[in-house]
Amino acid sequence: MKPDDAVSYAQVAVLNGPAEPLHYRIPQLREPTARPGVRVLVPLGRREALGIVVDTTPTLPDPSLEKGLKDLAAVLDERPVLPEDLLRLCRWMATYYLHPLPAVLETALPPGLTAKPAIRYRLTDEGRRALLGSAAPSAGARALEEALAASGELGACELRDLPRGWKAHAHRLEEKGWIRKEFAWPSTQPTQKVIRIVQLVREPPPERLTRSRHLRGFVEVLLEAGGSCPLARIRARVPNVHYWVQKLTEEGFLRVQDREVLRESPLAQEMPPSAPASLTPEQDQVVRRVGEVLDSGGFHPLVLYGVTGSGKTEVYLALIERVLAAGRTALVLVPEIALSTQLEALFRSRFGSGLAVWHSGLSPGVRDDQWKKIVRGESPVVLGVRSAVFSPLPNLGLIVVDEEHDGSYKQEDRLRYHARDAAVMRARLVGVPVVLGSATPSLQSIHNWRLGRYELLRLEKRVEERPLPQVAVVDMRRHRGPFRVLSPELQEALRETLEQGYQAILFLNRRGFATFFLCRTCGYVLQCPHCAVSATYHQSSDRLQCHYCGWEAQIPGACPVCGKHALIPFGFGTERVEEEFKRSFPHVETVRIDRDAVSRPGQLVEHLNAFRSGKARVLIGTQMVAKGHDFPQVTLVGVINADTSLQVADFRSGETTVQLLLQVAGRAGRGDAPGRVLIQTYNPQHHAIQAAVHMDYLRFCEAELTSRQALQYPPFTRLARLLVTAPDPEAAKRVAGECAGTAEELKEAFAADDRPVALMGPAPAPIHKLKGRYRWNLYIKAWSHAHLQPFLEALMAWVAHRKLPRTVHVAVDRDPMSSL
Numbered sequence: 001m002k003p004d005d006a007v008s009y010a011q012v013a014v015l016n017g018p019a020e021p022l023h024y025r026i027p028q029l030r031e032p033t034a035r036p037g038v039r040v041l042v043p044l045g046r047r048e049a050l051g052i053v054v055d056t057t058p059t060l061p062d063p064s065l066e067k068g069l070k071d072l073a074a075v076l077d078e079r080p081v082l083p084e085d086l087l088r089l090c091r092w093m094a095t096y097y098l099h100p101l102p103a104v105l106e107t108a109l110p111p112g113l114t115a116k117p118a119i120r121y122r123l124t125d126e127g128r129r130a131l132l133g134s135a136a137p138s139a140g141a142r143a144l145e146e147a148l149a150a151s152g153e154l155g156a157c158e159l160r161d162l163p164r165g166w167k168a169h170a171h172r173l174e175e176k177g178w179i180r181k182e183f184a185w186p187s188t189q190p191t192q193k194v195i196r197i198v199q200l201v202r203e204p205p206p207e208r209l210t211r212s213r214h215l216r217g218f219v220e221v222l223l224e225a226g227g228s229c230p231l232a233r234i235r236a237r238v239p240n241v242h243y244w245v246q247k248l249t250e251e252g253f254l255r256v257q258d259r260e261v262l263r264e265s266p267l268a269q270e271m272p273p274s275a276p277a278s279l280t281p282e283q284d285q286v287v288r289r290v291g292e293v294l295d296s297g298g299f300h301p302l303v304l305y306g307v308t309g310s311g312k313t314e315v316y317l318a319l320i321e322r323v324l325a326a327g328r329t330a331l332v333l334v335p336e337i338a339l340s341t342q343l344e345a346l347f348r349s350r351f352g353s354g355l356a357v358w359h360s361g362l363s364p365g366v367r368d369d370q371w372k373k374i375v376r377g378e379s380p381v382v383l384g385v386r387s388a389v390f391s392p393l394p395n396l397g398l399i400v401v402d403e404e405h406d407g408s409y410k411q412e413d414r415l416r417y418h419a420r421d422a423a424v425m426r427a428r429l430v431g432v433p434v435v436l437g438s439a440t441p442s443l444q445s446i447h448n449w450r451l452g453r454y455e456l457l458r459l460e461k462r463v464e465e466r467p468l469p470q471v472a473v474v475d476m477r478r479h480r481g482p483f484r485v486l487s488p489e490l491q492e493a494l495r496e497t498l499e500q501g502y503q504a505i506l507f508l509n510r511r512g513f514a515t516f517f518l519c520r521t522c523g524y525v526l527q528c529p530h531c532a533v534s535a536t537y538h539q540s541s542d543r544l545q546c547h548y549c550g551w552e553a554q555i556p557g558a559c560p561v562c563g564k565h566a567l568i569p570f571g572f573g574t575e576r577v578e579e580e581f582k583r584s585f586p587h588v589e590t591v592r593i594d595r596d597a598v599s600r601p602g603q604l605v606e607h608l609n610a611f612r613s614g615k616a617r618v619l620i621g622t623q624m625v626a627k628g629h630d631f632p633q634v635t636l637v638g639v640i641n642a643d644t645s646l647q648v649a650d651f652r653s654g655e656t657t658v659q660l661l662l663q664v665a666g667r668a669g670r671g672d673a674p675g676r677v678l679i680q681t682y683n684p685q686h687h688a689i690q691a692a693v694h695m696d697y698l699r700f701c702e703a704e705l706t707s708r709q710a711l712q713y714p715p716f717t718r719l720a721r722l723l724v725t726a727p728d729p730e731a732a733k734r735v736a737g738e739c740a741g742t743a744e745e746l747k748e749a750f751a752a753d754d755r756p757v758a759l760m761g762p763a764p765a766p767i768h769k770l771k772g773r774y775r776w777n778l779y780i781k782a783w784s785h786a787h788l789q790p791f792l793e794a795l796m797a798w799v800a801h802r803k804l805p806r807t808v809h810v811a812v813d814r815d816p817m818s819s820l
């Protein structure tokens with residue numbers, strides 16, 4: 001029976017169900033208890049759905065709910081898959097990002113845990129005896145018993161389409177302990193791996209051992225292994241092993257146990273353990289300070305502002321050691337899978353199997369198992385990308401967000417959350433410190449520091465007195481033709497670097513060969529038919545590709561508009577950079593890292609290793625190579641076109657440009673030889689470019705914050721974007737207009753209440769068509785969260801009430817990072 005008789009009702013967030021949790025009665029069953037965070041099956045209409053218990057209560061909040069209340073159909077977990085602090089985080093996210101709680105929970109859980117299992121029934125021994133000759137009370141009950149009987153000695157049966165009454169009967173049988181429910185997961189659920197361990201309980205008497213050579217062999221293997229080992233190991237040396245296992249078990253000499261083997265990241269190999277570096281005085285000071293914060297306990301946000309190559313990673317590792325020594329766990333977020341794979345080896349060498357990793361490159365099965373490992377407390381350290389913020393670490397002691405400024409932390413579809421902000425909120429909910437590390441902290445974090453909300457810690461020097469690289473600008477307005485890709489200055493620098501035996505990185509934040517195809521006669525630019533963007537030409541496949549939806553096609557022979565044979569490629573991406581480089585340096589081995597060149601994580605590791613080992617001398621890549629990487633032999637970084645991110649019409653384009661440039665520049669000179677950086681640009685005087693040249697990030701931040709304040713942009717205001725999309729352009733426009741009308745009325749009401757809110761738009765989004773849907777933006781600005789939250793809630797309540805056509809979507813993008 002239930003251990004806690006007071007709990008009788010469960011509030012369940014039903015996956016793919018309504019946005020609000022539903023109430024269910026907790027039946028008195030011999031099965032796992034329904035408590036917050038466990039998965040359940042619930043009746044919903046005529047189907048059975050998977051849900052997560054978000055709360056349990058002894059009474060209903062409103063007694064009138066009792067009528068029509070249904071029972072939970074089954075409780076699926078012995079212990080919560082979502083611990084309490086994560087549930088609270090998910091609730092906060094549902095509110096803050098105005099997203100249905102079930103959808104938030106689905107984002108938080110690994111794919112395998114949100115699949116719905118089928119229920120099977122298995123007769124117990126007692127049930128088998130008792131059911132013989134029983135008089136079933138109804139047709140349904142009879143059918144049930146017949147089906148059970150037909151399921152055979154070991155079989156379990158899945159029941160469907162039985163006459164009415166069978167369910168109630170199954171209930172009764174279950175309460176009596178005559179049948180047991182089992183769950184069969186869909187076949188997509190990767191099968192679990194189990195190894196059989198045999199353990200010697202006591203040694204068989206010596207005279208028996210001398211009698212049988214096989215038995216002796218059997219026992220010897222076990223003794224060599226210290227008393228227990230996997231059965232497979234004995235099987236390799238002793239014939240007829242099953243006979244011995246059965247016999248010895250029966251006689252009480254042996255115990256057999258099945259142990260579940262959790263699947264690991266493909267990179268998880270035994271790494272030779274590595275000792276921590278002895279910290280530099282600066283690092284030591286930071287570790288001490290955070291140590292004090294850890295000791296005094298409680299929520300405490302810190303910004304670790306350390307220049308590139310200052311050894312922030314070593315600081316994180318030292319802090320994690322402290323946290324582990326105190327018996328607690330640590331979560332480390334990185335923005336990209338490329339970084340996670342680089343750090344994985346280092347982390348593994350420090351924490352061994354105590355490390356769990358989390359990123360999209362892992363198969364669903366591995367992710368399920370990493371999750372289990374974390375939930376069970378077997379992995380006190382988690383390293384992962386964005387969604388690792390949901391790692392169910394028990395007893396969390398510290399959160400680290402590396403490269404906290406990075407835009408990849410923001411998810412740009414469905415639940416549009418920012419993992420750094422979610423991490424800060426989680427630290428707050430749990431009451432632990434959070435360290436936001438970066439060589440270029442976000443303006444928001446700098447702002448929070450200036451307001452005294454965050455503590456700032458600095459690492460101003462690179463380790464081992466290494467100098468920061470020298471940065472110079474190449475004014476591309478002077479160059480024509482092929483020099484537009486690799487200027488003579490950059491070619492010369494490459495030549496010098498390679499002659500000296502060092503390595504170089506060429507960075508361009510665009511993949512493909514040509515960024516667009518233009519008709520020289522009529523000016524038409526070939527576009528993706530589903531998105532309002534130009535199609536990129538990829539030479540390797542000799543095809544056009546849309547970088548937004550994946551559409552691909554052959555290049556038409558003639559212009560689809562004027563029919564002339566005058567289509568020519570324009571603009572360039574990494575593929576073209578590689579080709580130009582090969583033209584000038586035909587014998588130098590290169591490796592390219594972008595989403596085309598590395599489609600699987602294994603490839604990414606191969607390419608990174610090819611460069612790290614020195615086999616490849618030049619690395620050409622997109623932002624995947626820009627941050628975090630530590631290649632000591634790189635002394636030259638060439639930025640092919642610094643202007644790509646300046647051209648984006650967004651108030652953050654200056655900030656992101658400086659960050660990107662300083663980050664990629666920071667890859668140079670991390671070893672014994674000093675580094676240098678050449679930035680090719682058509683805007684040499686732009687303040688963002690100048691800030692990168694002078695490596696003066698804080699001064700840039702001061703200037704940028706002053707201008708943001710003047711223009712009343714974030715972080716001085718709170719911004720949200722309402723994104724209306726529909727396959728029909730008119731419908732998108734109309735609904736955007738209606739939303740704006742309602743927002744206008746709300747704004748009046750809020751103003752009367754002294755809660756000012758400003759509206760901008762509606763306007764077609766910069767990419768006004770994406771994946772076949774037309775898009776409109778409406779921006780909402782407020783001067784405080786306390787004003788913006790109720791405004792958005794009221795607006796979305798209106799949207800929900802309005803019952804839009806199914807094809808029209810209205811999404812809220814809170815703290816938008818992209819205006820596209």
Ligand SMILES: Nc1ncnc2c1ncn2[C@@H]1O[C@H](COP(=O)(O)OP(=O)(O)OP(=O)(O)O)[C@@H](O)[C@H]1O
Binds near residue numbers: 309627
């Ligand atoms: N105390 C130390 N003694 C010697 N070497 C160190 C020490 N700390 C770090 N290093 C080395 O310095 C290099 C740079 O460190 P790391 O990659 O952590 O820099 P970072 O601050 O994360 O830079 P970025 O912001 O560019 O990622 C690494 O090769 C690391 O092994």
Ligand SMILES: [Zn+2]
Binds near residue numbers: 528529531546550
């Ligand atoms: Zn497209």
